[in-house]
Amino acid sequence: MQEIIALAEFVSKNKIKKIxxxxxxxxxxxxxxxxxxxLSSGRESNEAELVTTFYxxxxxxxxxxxxxxxxxxxxxxxxxxLIDVNEPAFNDYQKAYFSCYKDMVxxxxxxxxxxxxxxxxxxxxxxxxxxxxxxxxxxxxVARDLQVHYGTLIGDKKKYAEYQKIVVxxxxxxxxxxxxxxxxxGITINYAKSLGSKVEWADLAQQYYQExxxxxxxxxxxxxCYLFYQISLLRYEITNDYKxxxxxxxEALDFFQSxxxxxxxxxxxxxxxxxxxxxxxLRLEQYIEGEALAQKALLSMPExxxxxxxxxxxxxxxxxxxxxxxxxxxxxxxxTGHPKFKHLIQNKSEEWNIFQAYVYYFIMLGKxxxxxxxxxxxxxxxxxxxxxVPTFSQDKQGGNISILILQTLFLLAQGEYNKIIDRVESLNxxxxxxxxxxxxxxSNCFIKMLLQVPQGNFIHKQVLRKAHRFWxxxxxxxxxxxxxxxxxxxxxxxxxWEYVLQSLKGAxxxx
Numbered sequence: 180m181q182e183i184i185a186l187a188e189f190v191s192k193n194k195i196k197k198i199x200x201x202x203x204x205x206x207x208x209x210x211x212x213x214x215x216x217x218l219s220s221g222r223e224s225n226e227a228e229l230v231t232t233f234y235x236x237x238x239x240x241x242x243x244x245x246x247x248x249x250x251x252x253x254x255x256x257x258x259x260x261l262i263d264v265n266e267p268a269f270n271d272y273q274k275a276y277f278s279c280y281k282d283m284v285x286x287x288x289x290x291x292x293x294x295x296x297x298x299x300x301x302x303x304x305x306x307x308x309x310x311x312x313x314x315x316x317x318x319x320x321v322a323r324d325l326q327v328h329y330g331t332l333i334g335d336k337k338k339y340a341e342y343q344k345i346v347v348x349x350x351x352x353x354x355x356x357x358x359x360x361x362x363x364x365g366i367t368i369n370y371a372k373s374l375g376s377k378v379e380w381a382d383l384a385q386q387y388y389q390e391x392x393x394x395x396x397x398x399x400x401x402x403x404c405y406l407f408y409q410i411s412l413l414r415y416e417i418t419n420d421y422k423x424x425x426x427x428x429x430e431a432l433d434f435f436q437s438x439x440x441x442x443x444x445x446x447x448x449x450x451x452x453x454x455x456x457x458x459x460x461l462r463l464e465q466y467i468e469g470e471a472l473a474q475k476a477l478l479s480m481p482e483x484x485x486x487x488x489x490x491x492x493x494x495x496x497x498x499x500x501x502x503x504x505x506x507x508x509x510x511x512x513x514x515t516g517h518p519k520f521k522h523l524i525q526n527k528s529e530e531w532n533i534f535q536a537y538v539y540y541f542i543m544l545g546k547x548x549x550x551x552x553x554x555x556x557x558x559x560x561x562x563x564x565x566x567x568v569p570t571f572s573q574d575k576q577g578g579n580i581s582i583l584i585l586q587t588l589f590l591l592a593q594g595e596y597n598k599i600i601d602r603v604e605s606l607n608x609x610x611x612x613x614x615x616x617x618x619x620x621x622s623n624c625f626i627k628m629l630l631q632v633p634q635g636n637f638i639h640k641q642v643l644r645k646a647h648r649f650w651x652x653x654x655x656x657x658x659x660x661x662x663x664x665x666x667x668x669x670x671x672x673x674x675x676w677e678y679v680l681q682s683l684k685g686a687x688x689x690x
C-alpha cells in the first residue's frame with residue numbers, strides 16, 4: 180500500500196484524468212478515481228477499511244481490491260512519463276536528467292517496435308544532451324544502440340567509428356564510477372543505522388582515496404569526481420578531523436564551481452559539500468559562519484528535498500549548540516510541517532524525533548515559547564519516546580545515548596525523583612557495558628554525572644561535589660577533539676549540565 184500511496188501523492192490530479200479514461204469503464208473507472216483521490220489526499224488510510232469502503236460485504240472484496248490497487252499502480256507509473264519536465268521548479272540539470280531518461284526509453288521502445296526512422300534521430304539527440312550533462316549510463320545505452328545501427332544495419336564506417344569511440348571511452352568511465360561507488364558505499368553503509376564512531380575505517384578510506392586519485396589523473400566524469408571528493412572527505416570525517424574535512428569541502432566546492440565542464444551539474448554537489456561544511460562549522464564552534472552558510476544553502480535547493488532536510492538538520496543543531504532555542508523551535512516546525520517530511524527514510528525521521536524531544540525539553544524549561552495553536556513539538560509524549568525510535572534503540576553507542584539522557588532530564592525537570600532512583604542501576608550497567616570506548620567517552624562522563632544526582636540526594640551542592648571528577652574528565656576532552664560522531668551530541672553536555680544544576684536549585688528539600 181505504501182508504494183501506491185507514494186505514487187498517488189507524486190502524480191498530480193490533472194494527470195490522472197488523462198489516463199483514467201483508458202481501458203476502464205463504469206464502476207471500475209469510478210473506483211480507480213476514488214482510490215486515487217483518497218490516497219493522494221495525504222490522509223492516513225487503513226487498507227481493511229478501504230476494502231470495505233469500495234466493495235462492502237462482497238465475498239471477493241479482497242481479490243477485487245488487490246486488482247484495483249494493481250490497476251491504479253500501473254496507471255500511475257505510466258502517468259510519470261506524462262509529467263512536464265520543463266516546470267520552473269526543476270533546474271537545468273534535473274530537466275536534462277528527466278528528459279534524457281525518458282527519451283532513452285522511448286528510443287529503445289521504438290527500436291524494439293521496428294520504428295528506426297523515428298528512433299535513431301531521437302537517440303542521437305538524447306546522446307548529445309547526455310554528453311553535455313555527463314549521464315554515463317545513458318551515454319553508454321544510447322551510443323551502443325547507435326553503434327549497432329550504423330555498424331550492422333547501415334554500414335556507415337565513419338558513424339560506426341564515432342560511436343565506437345564513445346562506447347570505449349565511457350565504458351572506462353563507467354567502470355571507474357562503479358569502483359568509486361563501491362568504495363564509497365562500502366564505508367558509508369556502516370553509518371546508515373548507527374551514530375557511533377568507526378575510526379577503524381579511516382585507513383581503508385585513505386587506501387581508496389589513493390587508488391582513486393591515480394584513476395582521476397586520466398579518467399574523469401562528474402559522478403566520479405563527486406565520489407572521489409566524498410571519499411577524500413571520509414578520510415578525515417571518520418577521525419573527526421574537522422579542520423581538514425572543511426579544507427577538502429572548500430577544495431571540492433572550488434573544483435565544481437570553477438570547472439566549466441561541470442557547471443550544469445554543480446548545483447547538486449555544491450549543496451552536498453555545503454552540508455558537509457556545516458557539520459565542520461558545528462564541531463569547530465564556528466556558529467556564525469555555520470548559520471550564514473545554512474541560510475545560503477537553503478536558498479540553493481528546493482524545499483522538501485533530501486538536501487533541504489539535511490541542511491535543516493545541521494541548522495537546528497547549530498542553534499541548539501549556540502543556545503538559540505527559539506530559532507531551533509521554528510526550524511523544527513518548518514521541517515516537520517512540510518508535506519514531504521513523512522516520506523523521510525526511517526533513520527532520518529528518527530533524528531527529528533530526537534530533535535523533537537529536545538525542543539519539548541526546552542519548552543518545559545521555559546526557554547522556548549511554542550505556538551500552542553499549531554505546534555508539532557507539543558504533540559510529543561515522553562512515555563512513547565523509546566517506541567518511536569526503533570532503529571536507534573538498538574544502537575548502543577549512537578542515538579540511544581540521547582534517549583537515555585533525555586529520559587533522565589525529563590524526569591528531573593518534572594521532579595520525578597523516585598523514578599530517577601529506579602533508573603540508577605540500569606544507567607550504571609549501561610555505562611559499564613557499552614560506554615567504555617574512547618568514541619563514547621564524553622557520553623560516559625555525562626551519564627556518570629547524572630548518576631551523581633540521586634547519589635547527592637538531589638541537593639545542588641552535594642551533586643556538584645560528587646560529580647566534580649566526572650566534570651573534569653568531560654572537560655579534558657572538548658567536543659571539538661572528541662572521537663564521537665558529530666551528530667551524537669545534539670546539545671553539548673556542558674550546557675545540559677547547567678540545566679541539570681538549575682533544576683536542582685529549584686528542587687524541594689530532601690526529606
